[in-house]
Amino acid sequence: MKISKEKSEENRVALLEAASRLFRQKGIDGVGVAEISKAAGLTHGALYAHFASKEALAAAALAWGMEQGNAKLYTGTVDGEPDLERFLSDYLSVDNRDEYADHCAMAAAASEIGRQDSVTSATFTEGYMVLVRAFERRVAANNPGVDALDTAMGIVAAMVGALSVARATAKARPEVSAQVLRGVRLMIDNAVGKPV
Template sequence: MKVTKEQSAANRQALVDAASKLYRERGIAGVGLAEISREAGFTHGGFYGRFASKEELAAEACDLAFEASLSRLAAQLDKHGGDLGPFLKRYFSAAHRDAPGGGCPMAALGVDAAREGGLLRESMSTGIGAYLHELATHRPDGTVVETPTADDEARAIGLLATMVGGMILARACAGAAPALSERILRTSLEASSKAA
């Protein structure tokens, strides 16, 4: 039975959705194509013909994760009049730390992008740039600027580095040293809130 273009597009999207979640949970090297296909509801052969390579799938999965993350950031800024506080509280929560599959792509895939290079690195770089732009154009006083200044950009870089670094450290020690992980979350939230 021939698959329609719409169904083929939906099947492809299901693979990207599954890859985005699984890659953030376990890293690029930690997940095989067969597992991604199963998660999406297909056999291993479902991957072939839809993607040129695993690298292409990883980059699209990263793009999807950034799209969702940037959408959450923009929605929170709009909802709270530019106040980043509620977003930061959610970001530095135990729930976000413990569920990387639906969370920040930078904290989950940044090291993979540095190691893998290629399309994934390009996707990560584009996503980071978009994230920095969003943070830089939303100033702590609630104003939104079209073109950020060098100070706006420096503030955004410091803020994002604290966010991503704090989450990576909190996740790294959550199992072996939960009290330390909690302290890292609290301290990173405080530092980010001052910068925001």
């Protein structure tokens, strides 16, 4: 039985949503295609009709998850630019730290990406650079003469790293975890030249 283009796209999105959520919760290597198919309410056959391999699905799910995350960057704007204050307050929060499945695909996958294929690495890099460019514009506007690109690279790396460290320390030392989030936020505010 042939399915419509609309239903096929609906199935593809269901697979991307399920894979993105499960990869963030359990890691790319911690989830199999059977679990992803089941979570999407589909069969293995449906999964392989859309994605040639688990690696192809991982790259597409990472891209989809980062698109969703980066869209949050642009849900509110200030003078046509992303509302970085709101974005950082959400990103470097305890709620974000504790909710793997619904937040930053980069922080959830950063330590795994180096073990994945070049397509997945390229996908990660593209999503990373979306954030870098947003911060680069702000740094350049507030700090003439500063290398805005290098500073923005450091800011985004610090954000992703801080969320990863905060997650790693939360169970044993929640006060350390919270301090990591606060400390990186202070560092970012100082690097940008004024609070963002």
